[in-house]
Amino acid sequence: MRDNSRKQFEFSEKENAKVRGFKRDPVGDKEAEIESGILQKYKGRLLVMASNKCAVHCRFCFRKNMQKESIPNLPEKLRKILEKDKSIKEVILSGGDPLMLCNSELQAFFNAIPKPLKIRIHSRMATVLPNRFTPALQSLFKQLSSRLIFVAHINHPSELSKKSERVFSSLSKNGAMLLNQSVLLKGINDNAKILAELSEKLFSQRVLPYYLHQLDKAIGTAHFEVPIKKAKEIFKELKEILPGYLVPRFVREIKGKKSKIWINC
Numbered sequence: 001m002r003d004n005s006r007k008q009f010e011f012s013e014k015e016n017a018k019v020r021g022f023k024r025d026p027v028g029d030k031e032a033e034i035e036s037g038i039l040q041k042y043k044g045r046l047l048v049m050a051s052n053k054c055a056v057h058c059r060f061c062f063r064k065n066m067q068k069e070s071i072p073n074l075p076e077k078l079r080k081i082l083e084k085d086k087s088i089k090e091v092i093l094s095g096g097d098p099l100m101l102c103n104s105e106l107q108a109f110f111n112a113i114p115k116p117l118k119i120r121i122h123s124r125m126a127t128v129l130p131n132r133f134t135p136a137l138q139s140l141f142k143q144l145s146s147r148l149i150f151v152a153h154i155n156h157p158s159e160l161s162k163k164s165e166r167v168f169s170s171l172s173k174n175g176a177m178l179l180n181q182s183v184l185l186k187g188i189n190d191n192a193k194i195l196a197e198l199s200e201k202l203f204s205q206r207v208l209p210y211y212l213h214q215l216d217k218a219i220g221t222a223h224f225e226v227p228i229k230k231a232k233e234i235f236k237e238l239k240e241i242l243p244g245y246l247v248p249r250f251v252r253e254i255k256g257k258k259s260k261i262w263i264n265c
């Protein structure tokens with residue numbers, strides 16, 4: 001199998017094409033904002049744009065056209081919202097990549113989120129910058145123990161390495177639940193065998209496949225879109241290859257909906 005995974009990060013002239021249906025904010029982040037940098041799309045969960053930076057620039061990113069401003073006093077704003085709204089059970093730290101924050105900035109977020117609320121971190125760092133998981137960061141995570149859900153964003157089996165294995169092993173020993181979400185990307189992982197290999201390799205590093213996303217239609221990403229008919233065929237084949245616990249949920253996000261939409265195949 002050809003490894004085209006680096007194309008996720010390479011600029012292409014195709015990004016300049018204007019394609020109907022592709023938008024600046026395809027999943028309605030702006031409308032979901034209840035405070036600058038804090039979003040609520042779904043019941044019981046808040047999403048915080050904890051950092052506006054990433055260690056890599058994924059060319060298919062659905063937030064690639066969003067304003068990259070840093071928002072002051074976010075942990076304090078979050079604390080105030082959580083004091084008032086007792087319906088929140090989980091806070092999702094997203095961005096950007098929340099692990100671009102330094103440890104003291106991360107600690108400020110953790111301090112703002114009281115027990116027993118779950119803390120979910122969405123990050124690409126385990127594969128793109130595994131050295132970020134220093135002993136100091138791991139001991140921060142250790143405080144959270146089973147309240148921590150770590151969602152890796154890995155699209156291709158070649159992204160996993162001995163280094164990522166060490167990161168996931170430490171996170172798991174510190175009590176975190178490890179999940180992965182991928183985006184189905186034309187020319188990169190639009191193949192059931194590649195996706196099956198990804199699931200198996202994730203499992204060997206203690207990570208369970210969670211979501212496979214149909215591409216969010218952000219301006220400049222159309223060349224990564226797998227047509228839905230082909231996407232469904234790939235997913236059907238994937239289900240036939242893997243045991244159920246290694247099959248991610250195939251979903252798409254639709255602006256304004258109260259949950260992710262499961263795509264039936």
Ligand code: SF4
Pocket residue numbers: 053054055056057058061062063095096097124153
């Ligand atoms: S790391 Fe995540 S937020 Fe950052 S560019 Fe990649 S997909 Fe987008």
